[in-house]
Amino acid sequence: MTTAGPGSPATTPPSWPHCGQDATPADSVGCRGINVGSYAACLAHLQENDRAAYLAALSPGADIDHRGTPFTSELLGQLLAVLRDPDTGHIHIGDANFEAASLSCDARFDEATFSGDAGFPKATFSAAASSADHRPHGRRGHATSTGK
Numbered sequence: 001m002t003t004a005g006p007g008s009p010a011t012t013p014p015s016w017p018h019c020g021q022d023a024t025p026a027d028s029v030g031c032r033g034i035n036v037g038s039y040a041a042c043l044a045h046l047q048e049n050d051r052a053a054y055l056a057a058l059s060p061g062a063d064i065d066h067r068g069t070p071f072t073s074e075l076l077g078q079l080l081a082v083l084r085d086p087d088t089g090h091i092h093i094g095d096a097n098f099e100a101a102s103l104s105c106d107a108r109f110d111e112a113t114f115s116g117d118a119g120f121p122k123a124t125f126s127a128a129a130s131s132a133d134h135r136p137h138g139r140r141g142h143a144t145s146t147g148k
């Protein structure tokens with residue numbers, strides 16, 4: 001097994017057709033997520049209806065390729081939900097390629113069955129991948145009495 005050497009500079013585009021969202025002069029590569037199907041965006045940056053169409057076309061045992069894609073736990077949950085076999089309740093994935101993807105650490109691959117190759121080289125598992133994930137903090141039920 002060979003890997004493409006550690007420490008490739010951030011300005012090197014990935015070897016797959018990538019999304020390029022949020023490219024800046026400092027980072028001309030932008031989003032490194034692989035384009036989904038014939039779309040020009042990765043799963044994370046697809047238009048919502050395109051993403052829904054893509055997910056609707058998947059079924060348990062499907063091959064998935066989401067190299068370089070920045071997954072939030074919500075997005076990963078949506079993906080895994082369509083790969084869950086309704087008969088067994090288990091997530092069933094064919095060939096999976098998550099090279100250099102970023103996945104939140106609560107990714108539930110422990111209950112996934114891979115019938116093909118599962119590739120996670122250089123995938124990043126990070127806590128709290130989604131900063132948009134703010135928990136609603138309800139009002140504290142603490143009555144303050146000033147006791148005047």
Ligand SMILES: [Zn+2]
Pocket residue numbers: 019020021031032033041042043044045
């Ligand atoms: Zn993207």
